[in-house]
Amino acid sequence: MDLLWGVASALHADPECAFAEHRAAALLTGELRRAGFDVRQDVPGLPTAFTARAGEGRPTVALLLEYDALPGLGHACGHHLIAAAGLGAALAAHAARDGAPGTVLAVGTPAEEGGGGKALEAEAGVFDEVDAALMFHPGVHDWVRAPLTAQEQYRVGFHGRAAHPTGNPTEGIDALAALIELFNVLAGLTHRLPEASHVQGIITHGGTATNIVPEYAEGVFGLRAATTGALDDLADRLRTAATGVAQATGTTVTVERATVRYEHFRDSEPLSARFAAHLSRAGIDLTPPAPGVYLGSSDIGNVSGLMPAIHPFVAIMGADGSDHTPEFAEAGLSQRARGVLASVTEALACTAVDVLADDTLRTAAWRAHGSAPVPAH
Known part of the structure; x- marks a missing residue:
């Protein structure tokens, strides 16, 4: 001993x-x-x-x-x-x-x-x-x-178009606004998720200057669920939500796994x-x-x-x-x-x-x- x-x-x-x-x-x-x-x-x-x-x-x-x-x-x-x-x-x-x-x-x-x-x-x-x-x-x-629980993280990146927010605001496509909207959509899902399932996200890139409409914004989202199968369902919901936000905002989006998956x-x-x-x-x-x-x-x-x-x-x-x-x-x-x-x-x-x-x-x-x-x- x-x-x-x-x-x-x-x-x-x-x-x-x-x-x-x-x-x-x-x-x-x-x-x-x-x-x-x-x-x-x-x-x-x-x-x-x-x-x-x-x-x-x-x-x-x-x-x-x-x-x-x-x-x-x-x-x-x-x-x-x-x-x-x-x-x-x-x-x-x-x-x-x-x-x-x-x-x-x-x-x-x-x-x-x-x-x-x-x-x-x-x-x-x-x-x-x-x-x-x-x-x-x-x-x-x-x-x-x-x-x-099962757990993994995803990196979600929205791509828009840069512009001057005063000089030519209609030319810009705000990637940060799209990312924020994704947070809002996911917040609305919370009460409908099964026990032990949740999504927690942070913004890792939100633009470079206040006088430029952000052309790129990125967040990392941690997903957890009671089972690996439930985690798959949660990841599908994240992808669906991100795609819907991109379509609604005129941006494009990438959703990529950012970490090794931990099974339950x-x-x-x-x-x-x-x-x-x-x-x-x-x-x-x-x-x-x-x-x-x-x-x-x-x-x-x-x-x-x-x-x-x-x-x-x-x-x-x-x-x-x-x-x-x-x-x-x-x-x-x-x-x-x-x-x-x-x-x-x-x-x-x-x-x-x-x-x-x-x-x-x-x-x-x-x-x-x-x-x-x-x-x-």
């Missing part, structure tokens, strides 16, 4: 943001190499991603390690604890495997905070032939699963129940999330669409607190956080061993997922 707390503390003291987590990746891969894992950093375009493999063949259980920090806030989302717990669980599961068939796979997943490292890794095939993906997230609740999280009830049972031995009892509460989005959603996955929340501070705050960053070095790290690491390791050893559990997890495992090559 001293090793894991040392790793967590070192990461906390040296925060690195999305896609720049070079020292964090070096620290984690160094520990995995020392334990005999085959470490590779060969995910195309992701120099701070890595995989570390021990064993061979199926079944394969993946422990996911996050380690990116927040700009200006450091580890105010607890990723230093996620990394340390994933590391410890991988080491313990490998030791418990003791030469038995199967593979323990530690996956370093950079840039959860906006870059979508797991989504990019999934596209690159990192999670092919994996039977379960396990991680936890520190929080302010003890919840057995994460109510995480699909919890594996069989695996989450097994993890919760292990964690309860440490006196931490997990409950379902509060109805109607959604806690943002994460690229674990993209992984959970491919295979059974878990992403429980375990509290390191009271429910009146919040992550992404200086107070949460401070709580990440508390004695409570240290105790949570020890308990969660053991529960993750036990669940990983169960995945490797228990055919019935794996079958139940895949059946609940609604798909079949990818055959081994």
Whole structure:
């Protein structure tokens, strides 16, 4: 446990943001190499991603390690604890495997905070032939699963025609006015959207001078929805609204996805129940999330669409607190956080061993997922 707390503390003291987590990746891969894992950093375009493999063949259980920090806030989302717990669980599961068939796979997943490292890794095939993906997230609740929505951002650009607003105003086509009208149209949609769906936009370009009718205006719109399908519907509404505004104002419009899409999280009830049972031995009892509460989005959603996955929340501070705050960053070095790290690491390791050893559990997890495992090559 001293090793894991040392790793967590070192990461906390040296925060690195999305896609720049070079020292964090070096620290984690160094520990995995020392334990005999085959470490590779060969995910195309992701120099701070890595995989570390021990064993061979199926079944394969993946422990996911996050380690990116927040700009200006450091580890105010607890990723230093996620990394340390994933590391410890991988080491313990490998030791418990003791030469038995199967593979323990530690996956370093950079840039959860906006870059979508797991989504990019999934596209690159990192999670092919994996039977379960396990991680936890520190929080302010003890919840057995994460109510995480689907999310993506779109860049909308209106093109008009510049003119002098006094000298020849009728020659101008005001792109900024069109963008503002889109905001008004979207505001009118709000009360008609399903639960957990919303659109939040900002203006990123509104013109260059007050004495020029803006010929170009641009906004970025963040879309969230309870499911990935609902997100598709919301994106269609955005495109339809933007096209209608362009037709009404005489502008032209482009609508382009601006970020990696985060799919909604699909919890594996069989695996989450097994993890919760292990964690309860440490006196931490997990409950379902509060109805109607959604806690943002994460690229674990993209992984959970491919295979059974878990992403429980375990509290390191009271429910009146919040992550992404200086107070949460401070709580990440508390004695409570240290105790949570020890308990969660053991529960993750036990669940990983169960995945490797228990055919019935794996079958139940895949059946609940609604798909079949990818055959081994």
